[in-house]
Amino acid sequence: xxxxYQPEVETASYEEIRQIQNxxxxxxxxxxxxxxxxxxxxxxxxxxxxxxxKSVDDIKKLPFLSKDDLREAYPYGLLGTDLKNCVRIQSxxxxxxxxxxxxxxQKDIDMWEECCARAIVAAGGTEEDVVxxxxxxxxxxxxxxxxxxxHKVGCLTLPMSSGNTDRQIQFMMDLQSTILCCTPxxxxxxxxxxxxxxxxxxxxxxxxxxFGAEPWTEEMRQEIEKSxxxxxYDIYGLTETSGPGVAFxxxxxxxxxxxxxxxxxxxxxxxxxxxxxxxxxxxxxxxxLDKEGFPLLRYRTKDICILSRKKCSCGRTHVKMTxxxxxxxxxxxxxxxxxxxxxxxAVLLKEGYPPNYQIVVDRVNNSxxxxxxxxxxxxxxxxxxxxxxxxxKKLNLAMRSMLGIGPKIHxxxxxxxxxxxxxAVRVIDKRKLH
Ligand code: ADP
Ligand code: ZN
Numbered sequence: 001x002x003x004x005y006q007p008e009v010e011t012a013s014y015e016e017i018r019q020i021q022n023x024x025x026x027x028x029x030x031x032x033x034x035x036x037x038x039x040x041x042x043x044x045x046x047x048x049x050x051x052x053x054k055s056v057d058d059i060k061k062l063p064f065l066s067k068d069d070l071r072e073a074y075p076y077g078l079l080g081t082d083l084k085n086c087v088r089i090q091s092x093x094x095x096x097x098x099x100x101x102x103x104x105x106q107k108d109i110d111m112w113e114e115c116c117a118r119a120i121v122a123a124g125g126t127e128e129d130v131v132x133x134x135x136x137x138x139x140x141x142x143x144x145x146x147x148x149x150x151h152k153v154g155c156l157t158l159p160m161s162s163g164n165t166d167r168q169i170q171f172m173m174d175l176q177s178t179i180l181c182c183t184p185x186x187x188x189x190x191x192x193x194x195x196x197x198x199x200x201x202x203x204x205x206x207x208x209x210x211f212g213a214e215p216w217t218e219e220m221r222q223e224i225e226k227s228x229x230x231x232x233y234d235i236y237g238l239t240e241t242s243g244p245g246v247a248f249x250x251x252x253x254x255x256x257x258x259x260x261x262x263x264x265x266x267x268x269x270x271x272x273x274x275x276x277x278x279x280x281x282x283x284x285x286x287x288x289l290d291k292e293g294f295p296l297l298r299y300r301t302k303d304i305c306i307l308s309r310k311k312c313s314c315g316r317t318h319v320k321m322t323x324x325x326x327x328x329x330x331x332x333x334x335x336x337x338x339x340x341x342x343x344x345x346a347v348l349l350k351e352g353y354p355p356n357y358q359i360v361v362d363r364v365n366n367s368x369x370x371x372x373x374x375x376x377x378x379x380x381x382x383x384x385x386x387x388x389x390x391x392x393k394k395l396n397l398a399m400r401s402m403l404g405i406g407p408k409i410h411x412x413x414x415x416x417x418x419x420x421x422x423x424a425v426r427v428i429d430k431r432k433l434h
Contacts, residue, residue: 003315005121005153006114009261010316014309017317020261022055024289029053029062031080032295038077039065039297056264059287060275064298070100070240079103080295091139092239093213093423099139102239103293109148111290112242115259116149116235119248122257122314123208123233125179127154130205132177134168134186135213136422137161141243142213146181149245155179162186162421165193176205184216184224184232185424188355191227192419201229210235212244214423215324215342219349221253234323240299241286247321252313255320262289265319266298267307278307284321302327332429334361335368337405341426347402348374351395356417359407362430370407372399375417 004010009020030050033040042063043049052061070078079086086103093099104112125131131150135142143161150157158175160168162182168190171177180187187209194204206228212235224232236256237246246263247256258265266275267282276282284301288294303324312320326340333339341359348357356375361368374395382388392409400406 002121002126005118010118010257010318012261012317014317017260018056021264021289024261025056025059025264025287026050026053028287028289028295029297031292032297035080036078036295038069038073039063059264059266059298062287062298064273064285064300065296066300067100067240067302071098074098075101078294078296081105081292086293088144089139090141090144090239090243093140100240102242104242105292108242108291108293111262112145112245113148113152115237115242115245115248115262116145117152118149118259119210119233119235119245120146120149120153120155120179122248122250122316123179123210123231124251125150125153125155125208129153129155129178130158130175131155131179131181132158132160132168132172132175134160134162134180134182134190134421135244140422141237141239142181142183142422145237145243145245146210150179150181165190165421169194169197169199172204172206173199178205178207180206180209180228180230182209182211183213183420183422183424184211184220185214185355185420186422187211187224187228187232188220189419189421191224192354195227201227204229206230208233210248212236215326215330217342217346217349219346220355223349223355236321236324238301238303240294240296240301241288242291246286250312250314250316254312255308255322257312257316257318257320258307260318262291263287264289265307265321267305268300270300270302270304278309278319281306281325284324330427332359332361332427334370335405337403339370339403339405343402344372344399344407345426347395347398351398352380353377353395356419357426358417359427360430361427368431370405371410372407373410373412373417376411376414378414381411381413 033050046063088104091099133146137143209232233249235248237244247258264287266285270283284303287297306322358373360371395409
C-alpha cells in the first residue's frame with residue numbers, strides 16, 4: 001500500500017527540506033515585495049529589503065502580519081497577482097470577527113489539494129477508498145480542500161457538505177464510505193445518530209476519519225474512535241495559508257506534520273514577538289513559501305502550539321506541531337484565571353459526559369459569572385434532584401482542580417444542547433457585548 005502521497009518531499013532529509021525552503025523564500029520575498037504594496041510598506045518601515053533575505057534563517061527579520069492587517073487590507077490589499085490570474089476565493093469562518101477573503105491561482109489550488117492528498121494517504125487512503133466529505137462546501141475551506149485532496153488520491157468522493165445527518169448516514173451505509181471527513185464535533189454527532197438508529201460501530205465500513213477545523217481533545221478522539229469504530233486523525237489549516245492540510249496527522253497520532261516545503265513555521269512569544277526554540281510553547285506563525293494569489297509572510301495565527309523535530313516512526317521528516325492548545329483569542333480570562341475550552345472538554349469526557357456542552361460567561365455586578373451547561377446521557381439523567389446535585393458537585397470539584405476556579409454546573413437533559421454540523425460554538429461570552 002502506498003504510504004506517502006509525495007514520498008520524495010515527505011521523507012526528504014532535514015538538509016534537503018532546508019534547501020527547498022531557502023530557494024523558495026528568496027524568490028517569495030522578492031515576489032511579495034514587488035507585488036504587494038501593503039507588505040512592501042511594512043518592510044520599508046522595518047528597514048528590510050529582499051536582499052536581506054538569503055535563507056529561512058533571515059525570516060525573523062521580516063515584519064509580522066496579523067488578522068487585523070488582513071481586515072485593514074480587505075479585500076484586495078494583500079493580493080499577490082492580477083485578479084485575472086486568480087480562479088477562486090475562499091473565506092474564513094469568521095469565528096473571531098469579520099471574515100477575511102483569500103485568493104487562489106490554479107497553482108495555489110493544486111498545492112493545497114496536494115497537501116490534503118498527503119493527509120488522506122497518511123490516514124490510509126488509496127484509490128480503493130470511498131471518502132465522505134461532510135465539511136461545509138462553499139466559502140469555507142473544509143469541503144473544497146478535502147474534496148480536492150480526495151480526487152488527487154483517486155478516491156471515490158462523496159461531496160456531501162455538512163448537515164442533513166439522516167442523509168449522511170444513508171449514503172455512508174449504502175455507498176460504504178471508508179473515510180469520513182468533517183469537524184470532530186460533527187463526527188461525534190454522526191456517531192451518536194448512528195447508535196440511535198440502532199447501528200453498532202462495526203456495522204459501518206469506515207476505517208478512518210480526518211477531523212479538524214476546530215479544537216478537540218484526546219478524550220474526544222477516543223470517544224469518536226469508539227463510537228464509529230475508526231482511527232481518528234487530526235488535520236489543521238487556516239484559510240489565510242490555504243485551508244486544511246497545512247498540517248496533518250500520521251499513524252503515530254502524536255502531532256501533525258507541517259507541510260514544510262510549502263509553509264515555513266515559527267513559534268513566537270505572543271507578547272514580545274521573539275522566536276522560540278523548538279519544544280517551547282507559543283504562537284504559531286506561517287510563511288507561505290510559494291503561494292501566488294495570497295502570499296502571506298509571517299502570518300500570526302493566534303494558535304498556540306509546540307513544534308517538535310523528534311523522529312517520527314511513520315518515516316515522514318517534516319516538523320510536527322501539537323494540537324493547537326487553544327487560540328490565544330479563545331482563551332477566556334475569568335476572574336483573573338486563564339481558562340481554555342479544551343480543558344473543560346477534557347474534564348467532561350474524563351468524567352464520562354458526552355461532548356455536548358456550552359460555556360457561558362457574563363459579568364454581573366463587576367464580577368464574572370461562569371456557567372457550564374452539560375448534557376447527560378440518558379443513563380445518567382435522573383428525576384431525583386439529590387442525585388443530580390451530587391453529580392453537579394462532583395463535576396464542579398473536578399473542574400476546580402483542573403482550572404483553579406469553580407464554574408456553576410448545570411446538568412441538562414439528553415438532547416437539549418444544539419448539535420453542530422460545522423464548527424461548534426462552545427463559548428458564549430456575554431461580557432464582550434457590554
Ligand atoms: P476562523 O479563524 O474564522 O475560524 P478558518 O475557518 O480559516 O477561520 O479556521 C482556521 C482556524 O481554525 C485555525 O486558525 C485554528 O484556530 C482552527 N483550527 C483549524 N484546524 C484545527 C485543528 N485541527 N485543531 C484545532 N483548531 C483548528
Ligand atoms: Zn509521522
